[in-house]
Amino acid sequence: MKLVSFNPYRTIGIPGVKYIKPEHMFREIKTIKKADYILFPEYWQVNSLVYGLKKKIFPNINTFHLGHNKVEMTRALLATFPENVPYTRIMGKNRHSIEIIEEEFGYPCVAKEIKNSMGQGVFLIQKKQDLQRYIDNNDTLYIQEKLPIDRDLRVVYVGNKVVSAYWRIGKEGSFHNNVAKGGSYSFENIPLGAVDLVDKAAKTLGINHAGFDVVVVGDRYYILEFNVLFGNEALRHLGISIEKMIYDYILSDFKPNGPDKPTFPGVPTRKKIS
Template sequence: MKIISFNPFRTIGMKNITYIKPENMFREIDKIKDADFILFPEYWQVNSLVYGLKKNIFPNIDTFHLGHNKVEMTRAFMATFPKNIPYTRIMGSSNSTIDIIEEEFGYPVVAKEIKNSMGNGVFLLENRNQLKNYINKNEILYIQEYLPIDRDLRVVYIGNKVISAYWRIAEEGKFHNNIAKGASYSFEDIPLQAVDLVDRVAKKLGINHAGFDVVEVEGKFYILEFNVLFGNEGLKHQGIRAEDYIYKYISNNDPNKPTFPGIKRKVIS
């Protein structure tokens, strides 16, 4: 199996792999055409690889498209698992926007930039001035109900299964649960209901590489979002190598791997 990776940091140690810089894609187009799998292309490459060259990519096209921004993934959640997401409004800015948000959500309320990660672009708004400042800086508004939590659960899904789950606990008095914002890990008391929810969501939406953020409020589980290029630090604490699971998954889906019909043969003695 011939594999090309556009991201060497996420595919360290894989066999039969060739690394190409994304910006050299068209210079190396013959190698790409000859490859069986393309790993971790950048988003601008995805459509050309899949629709133009008909290549197998990982993560798959479903993961890339739905994970491109919070609007795309949230609308997919609304359509498939509406009871498992916080109340959310996606809207443009208008003269009535502030009144609508204050009437439907009140304060505090959570506002997000539609493309960001590691806790960046997520704001806890506590008054009208903060809301106005957010609106002035964002053409698309992503407003979500505030949930009283001090931690979230990162559930890592690779291939066709959950491979890890751990709590990210915010520093006392802090709003963000992200490790990049100073949160800590806990690998104890992982709720199986949350793991099962992520498994069902990923299979329903066709996602094969994502770190899901799940929270629990009064015994109910909500998915906040998922990150296609999630951090691996929590996995390292558990001794888990994501690239091993990726390689096993694509090996099982190798287009050159021979398949045999499931015909039961009668044994004659």
């Protein structure tokens, strides 16, 4: 199996991978055409690879298109799992934006930039001045109800299954729970309902590589968003190698009727993450 990767840091340890810099895509087009699988292209490459060259890519086209920004993923989730999405408004800004948001959400509420991750571009809006500053800096407004939480769940989905789940717990007094923002993580008391929700959502939407952010409010699970390129620090703490799981998955996809595919140690079972 011939593999080409455009992201060496996410494919370290996968055998037989040839790395090509994304900007050299057309210079290396002959090698790309001969590849059986393309790993971690950049978004601007995806349409040319899939629709032009008819190549298999990982993550797949669904994951790239739906994970491109918060608008795409939220609308897809609202169409399929509306009861599991916090109350959200997506709108263009106009002279009535503040009045609409104040009437529907009040303060505090949450505002997000539509293309960001690791806690960047997520703002706690506590007063009109905060809201005006956000509106001044964003053409597309993404406003969400503020939920009463002090932590969230990161549920990691790779290939065709959930491979791990852990709590991300914000520092005392912090609005963000992200590990990149100084939060901690815990693998204790993971609710199976959240794991099952992510499994259903990923399979319904055809996603094969994402870190889902889920919160628990009462007896309800809400999916806040998912990140195509998620952090691996907590997974490394468990000794989990995402690269091995990716190889396992693409090998089974490339040769679905071939000999038994290799398995790798360190992959948690459903029992362990419960």
